[in-house]
Amino acid sequence: MAPSKLNSSGTSISMSCSQAENGFVNSFSLFPEKAVEEILQSPIQGSDDHLIEFSEALRTVAKALRQVAEGKASAQAEAAEWKRKFELERDRNLKFEHAEKSCFEHQADLDDMRTNSPAKQPTSCNVANGQSGKCCSRKGICSHEVHKEKAPICDSKIVKKDSIKLSWFCKDDQSDQYKHDIVSFERGNITTAQRSSKQISLKWQSCPQTVLILTKPNSVSVQILCSEMVRWLRQQKNLHIYVEPRVRVELLAESSYFNFVETWKDDEEVLMLHTKVDLVVTLGGDGTVLWAASMFKGPVPPIVPFSLGSLGFMTPFYSEHYKECLESILKGPISITLRHRLQCHVIREAAKNEYETEEPMLVLNEVTIDRGISSFLTNLECYCDDSFVTCVQGDGLILSTTSGSTAYSLAAGGSMVHPQVPGILFTPICPHSLSFRPMIFPEHVTLRVQVPFNSRSPAWASFDGKDRKQLAPGDALVCSMAPWPVPTACLDDSTNDFLRSIHEGLHWNLRKTQSFDGPRET
């Protein structure tokens, strides 16, 4: 490189060029105007070669600056476009919520007119807030009949779905003062007045009639228990039993006795299961609970998870005692954990003009956006409502429910959170930064994770560890709290079950107790 030139004031200036040539000198203030003029006016002492070299260098710098400016302008345009899309989606969701609410109220009114039995009337759920009327308070968990546009399957064998009541209960609360009904389970809906961190108790209005049993595949012990349980529920409790098509085949291979067991033919029928099933029993591990939740895209009946897996964080019931457990569940009341789910939409860049999203995915644990098989660093821009949160540069990001806080999020350094706490955990996976700590957002926010256009590779989203979807540069994932929680039965209560799991399953804070003898404060 040629030696630097000295201007009249003796300042070392390494480059020079006319403003008209690059057009960016002023806007980026790299070269004060005065200094440039001085160079141009000062007598040139060096050779012409040097001048040519300097102007080449300046041209290169000008080009780079122009590219930066263009990139910035295009990013701003892109951000404006995404904001527009985002607002469109928000409006659409609001309209959807509004339509669903009116439809639900209309349906409830019709039901009110049809029945005179007090037990069958939809429960007025907002008593604590001094409000009366139907459920669906804006802040509440409201699980409506989402598949109402589809006609119920007419099958004479199918019995009417039972109704349940959920109520708060506080330990040591002798009076009924704070107890009130918060949930109606008529027509398969679960509706609560507000998301609650208090213990919730479920009471059957009348005995449940239909049980769905879901089992972990390829396990002999699960298969044996399943056929035993089906026999017992049929012979002792006279219940209708649903199982997956695979399980019905297995049962019939064992004996033609199981002919009464019902199943479904296609996905359409699966979508209507919540209108037929009073109770879901899972035989397996946590994966089977996730599987059960994923079968219900809208309201979820109460789930009783029996532990036949290795860890069983969400499966408190012992399979050896299944008869006693089911006796007590069928009798009620049952303590339940109302587990929140996240609703995720993938928004494709290609959907820019005609606004469209893919089918929403519901997750009980988490949605993960990671680098998949790519060896490049993931680059993810994250927004909370309209505000920029951060750019994740690392292996990826986990957006987790509080139930999922003890799963992948925990492995990535996230905090363990009681499952009844409403919130969304924001946990980076191996961030390449010394200062990136996990965060927890409140339940009401909408998070958006976008793969920027300048990303070196696509990202991959997976939902409760399944259904991987590629996110190309420009694609985004939008995530918010789902309106349909997953009620899981507790062995004891929410808190005791959670603490038992972290102690027995994860051996949390296991340490030898300090001995009594030794030095002490005087």
Ligand SMILES: NC(=O)c1ccc[n+]([C@@H]2O[C@H](COP(=O)([O-])OP(=O)(O)OC[C@H]3O[C@@H](n4cnc5c(N)ncnc54)[C@H](O)[C@@H]3O)[C@@H](O)[C@H]2O)c1
């Ligand atoms: N590094 C990790 O820890 C890691 C990596 C990938 C996936 N996962 C988790 O696996 C889940 C899928 O579970 P699976 O059983 O279908 O897959 P799997 O068979 O691979 O099991 C994953 C393990 O996570 C446990 N687990 C699942 N949900 C849990 C929860 N809420 N709390 C505590 N432990 C839980 C399961 O008991 C099992 O031991 C994903 O949702 C994700 O959270 C964890």
Ligand SMILES: Nc1ncnc2c1ncn2[C@@H]1O[C@H](COP(=O)(O)OP(=O)(O)OP(=O)(O)O)[C@@H](O)[C@H]1O
């Ligand atoms: N009914 C089902 N149909 C298809 N796949 C299922 C079903 N139930 C569970 N699975 C899948 O089988 C896998 C293992 O199930 P699960 O996690 O229940 O057993 P596990 O691994 O033995 O137990 P744990 O999770 O406690 O270690 C999971 O990936 C889960 O998604």
